[in-house]
Amino acid sequence: MSDGPAIETRGVTRVFESRKGFLFREKTRTEALKGVDLVVERGAIFGLLGPNGAGKTTFTKILSTLLLPTSGTALVLGHSVTKETAWLRPRMGLVLGGERGLYNRVSGRENLRYFADLYGVPIAERERRIGEVLERVGLTDAADRRTEEYSRGMKQKLHIARGILHRPEILFLDEPTIGLDPKSARETRKLIRSLVSDGVTIFLTTHYMFEAEELCPRIAILSRGRIVARDTLDGLRTLVGGDRTFEVEAYGFEDREIESLRHLPGVSKVASEEYGPATRLTMRVRTRETTLDDVRGLLPGHPELAVRERRTSLEDVYLDLVEEEAT
Amino acid sequence: MAASAPAYTRARSTVASLRLAVLQFMADPQWLIPSMIAPVIFGLVSFELFRGYGPYFLIYAILGAGMMSMWGQTLYGSGWATGQDRNFGTLEPTIQSPTPYLYVVLGRVLWNVVSGLFGGLIVYAVVVGAAGQPPALANPLASIALFVFVMLTLAAIGVVFAAFYVYTRYAGFIQNIGEFAFYVGTGCMFPVVLLPFAVTPIALVFPPTWALDALRYVAIPGYTGFGWGLWGDVAGAVASTAVYLAIAGLIFRRVERQVLAKGNLSDY
Ligand SMILES: Nc1ncnc2c1ncn2[C@@H]1O[C@H](COP(=O)(O)OP(=O)(O)OP(=O)(O)O)[C@@H](O)[C@H]1O
Numbered sequence: 001m002s003d004g005p006a007i008e009t010r011g012v013t014r015v016f017e018s019r020k021g022f023l024f025r026e027k028t029r030t031e032a033l034k035g036v037d038l039v040v041e042r043g044a045i046f047g048l049l050g051p052n053g054a055g056k057t058t059f060t061k062i063l064s065t066l067l068l069p070t071s072g073t074a075l076v077l078g079h080s081v082t083k084e085t086a087w088l089r090p091r092m093g094l095v096l097g098g099e100r101g102l103y104n105r106v107s108g109r110e111n112l113r114y115f116a117d118l119y120g121v122p123i124a125e126r127e128r129r130i131g132e133v134l135e136r137v138g139l140t141d142a143a144d145r146r147t148e149e150y151s152r153g154m155k156q157k158l159h160i161a162r163g164i165l166h167r168p169e170i171l172f173l174d175e176p177t178i179g180l181d182p183k184s185a186r187e188t189r190k191l192i193r194s195l196v197s198d199g200v201t202i203f204l205t206t207h208y209m210f211e212a213e214e215l216c217p218r219i220a221i222l223s224r225g226r227i228v229a230r231d232t233l234d235g236l237r238t239l240v241g242g243d244r245t246f247e248v249e250a251y252g253f254e255d256r257e258i259e260s261l262r263h264l265p266g267v268s269k270v271a272s273e274e275y276g277p278a279t280r281l282t283m284r285v286r287t288r289e290t291t292l293d294d295v296r297g298l299l300p301g302h303p304e305l306a307v308r309e310r311r312t313s314l315e316d317v318y319l320d321l322v323e324e325e326a327t
Numbered sequence: 328m329a330a331s332a333p334a335y336t337r338a339r340s341t342v343a344s345l346r347l348a349v350l351q352f353m354a355d356p357q358w359l360i361p362s363m364i365a366p367v368i369f370g371l372v373s374f375e376l377f378r379g380y381g382p383y384f385l386i387y388a389i390l391g392a393g394m395m396s397m398w399g400q401t402l403y404g405s406g407w408a409t410g411q412d413r414n415f416g417t418l419e420p421t422i423q424s425p426t427p428y429l430y431v432v433l434g435r436v437l438w439n440v441v442s443g444l445f446g447g448l449i450v451y452a453v454v455v456g457a458a459g460q461p462p463a464l465a466n467p468l469a470s471i472a473l474f475v476f477v478m479l480t481l482a483a484i485g486v487v488f489a490a491f492y493v494y495t496r497y498a499g500f501i502q503n504i505g506e507f508a509f510y511v512g513t514g515c516m517f518p519v520v521l522l523p524f525a526v527t528p529i530a531l532v533f534p535p536t537w538a539l540d541a542l543r544y545v546a547i548p549g550y551t552g553f554g555w556g557l558w559g560d561v562a563g564a565v566a567s568t569a570v571y572l573a574i575a576g577l578i579f580r581r582v583e584r585q586v587l588a589k590g591n592l593s594d595y
C-alpha cells in the first residue's frame with residue numbers, strides 16, 4: 001500500500017444550479033462548498049461535523065465520485081476523484097444514510113448479491129462474504145426477508161453491509177447511525193472501530209457529538225461550505241479557549257459581574273443564556289489557576305448560586321465554532 | 328486489506344442485473360395483469376384495422392399489434408427502470424460501483440425482451456382467437472426466429488432511451504412524443520411501403536424497421552418489401568443495431584459525466 005494521505009483536497013467548490021417550472025424557468029443557485037482544503041491521514045476515522053446544509057453530504061459525494069466539484073482538486077488514496085474513477089471505485093465504499101437506496105422488493109441477501117456482482121467480489125467468495133457482513137451488522141436472521149419489511153435501522157445496517165462487502169480501502173459513512181436505536185448505534189460504532197483495525201480509512205459525518213468524540217481522533221467542522229476548524233479534540237478545545245468549562249447559574253447577573261468574570265486569569269469566554277427562570281453563564285477557562293472559588297468570590301450577592309466545572313465537550317467546541325462562523 | 332482491488336466483469340454485471348429484474352418481477356407477479364391488458368387491446372384493434380386487407384391481413388395484424396406492445400414492454404421498460412433507480416435512490420450506489428451503468432441497463436433490456444416476447448404471444452393468441460384460425464405463415468420456424476430478432480433490434484433502441492433516462496427526469500415525456508412517430512414510421516401500423524415515399528428513409532433509421540421487413544419475407548408468401556431481399560434486410564438490421572449500440576455506449580459515457588456534474592442522480 002502506498003503512503004501519502006487518504007484524502008487531500010484543495011479549493012473544492014460546488015455550485016448547484018436548479019431550475020423550477022417549465023415555461024417560466026426560475027433559476028436557483030446554491031454554493032454548497034466554497035473552497036474546501038482538507039487532508040485526512042490513512043488508517044484512522046476522520047469525523048466531519050457541521051450544521052444542516054453545511055455541505056457534508058455534498059463533500060462526501062464528491063470524494064466518493066458521485067458528484068463532480070465545480071472547481072478545485074480532490075485526491076483519494078492519491079488518485080483523482082474526477083479522472084481516476086475506474087481505479088478508485090472498487091477501492092471505496094459509500095454508505096449514504098436513510099431508507100432509500102435499496103431494492104425493496106427483494107431480500108437483503110439478494111441486494112447484497114447484486115452489488116457483490118457489480119463490485120466484482122470474487123464469485124467463489126461471494127456467499128461467504130455476504131454471510132460474514134450480514135453477521136457483522138447483525139442482520140443474519142432477517143437476511144432472507146424483503147427489505148421493504150425492514151425497519152429503518154435494519155435498512156441502515158444493510159447499507160453498511162453493502163458498503164463493506166467488497167472490502168474497500170476507504171469507507172465514506174454519511175450519518176451511519178442515523179435512525180438506529182441506542183444499542184444498534186453502539187454496535188455500529190463498534191463495527192466501525194473494528195474496520196479501522198482491519199486497516200480501513202473511514203471518513204464519517206455525524207450530528208452526534210459523542211459519536212465523533214468516541215470514534216474520531218481527528219475532526220473537522222464544516223460550516224456554510226467552509227472548513228472552520230480541523231484538529232484533534234484537544235486541539236479544538238484549545239482553539240475555542242480552553243478545556244475547562246465552568247457553568248454558573250443564578251437568578252440573573254449584572255453586566256458588571258459578568259465583566260469581572262471575564263477578567264479572571266485564563267478566562268477566554270463568558271456566554272450567557274436563559275435557563276428556565278435562571279440565567280446560566282458558560283465560561284471557557286484555559287488555565288488551572290482560576291478556580292470555582294474565585295468565581296464564587298466575585299458573585300457574593302447570590303444565595304442561590306450554583307457553580308460547577310466540567311471538561312469542555314465537543315458539543316461546546318462545535319457550538320462555539322458554528323456560532324462564530326454565523327456572526 | 329487486499330492489495331489488488333476486485334475487478335468487475337461486464338458479463339457478470341449484466342447477468343446480475345437480469346437476475347435482479349427477474350427477482351423483482353417474481354416478487355410481485357400480479358403486475359403481469361396490467362401489462363397483459365395492452366397486448367389484448369392492441370390485438371383486437373389491429374384485427375379490426377387490417378380486416379379485409381388482402382389475404383395476409385392476419386399476419387399484418389399480428390405484427391402490427393405485436394410491435395406496439397413490444398415497444399411498450401421493451402423500450403418503456405428499459406427507460407422506466409432507470410427512472411425507478413433514481414426514485415429508489417439505487418442509482419447512486421449503482422453508479423458508484425465500478426461497473427459502467429450501461430451493463431446494468433443491458434441486463435434489464437434482456438429481461439424486457441423476454442417480457443416483450445410474452446406480450447407478442449398474447450397478441451398472437453388474441454388475433455388468432457378473433458379470426459378463429461391461425462395465419463398461414465410461409466416459414467413458421469424462421470418467423471419465430473426473426474420475431475426474436477426484431478425484439479433484439481428494439482432492445483438496441485431501448486438502451487439508447489435508457490441513457491436519456493439517466494440524463495434527465497423528463498425522459499418519459501420525450502419518449503411519449505416519440506412513440507407515435509415510431510408506430511407509424513417503422514411500419515408496425517401500416518407496412519412502410521404503403522406510406523408516402525418520404526417516410527421510408529426516416530423509418531430506416533430504426534433497426535426494427537429492417538428486422539420487421541425481414542420477418543415479413545419469411546411470414547408472407549411472395550412478399551417483396553423494400554426490394555433488397557431477406558438478407559439485405561437482415562444485414563441492414565444488424566448494421567443499424569450495431570450503430571445504435573455504439574451510439575448508446577458513447578452516450579452512456581458522456582451522460583454519466585454529465586449527471587455527475589449536474590448532481591441529479593437522486594430525487595429528493
Ligand atoms: N442535488 C442538489 N441540488 C441542489 N442543491 C443541492 C443539492 N444537493 C445539495 N444541495 C444544497 O447544497 C447545500 C448543502 O447540502 P448538503 O446535503 O451537502 O448538506 P449537509 O451538510 O449534508 O446537511 P445535513 O446535515 O442536513 O445532511 C444545501 O443548501 C442543499 O440545499
Ligand SMILES: [Mg+2]
Nearest residue numbers: 056057058174
Ligand atoms: Mg447530509
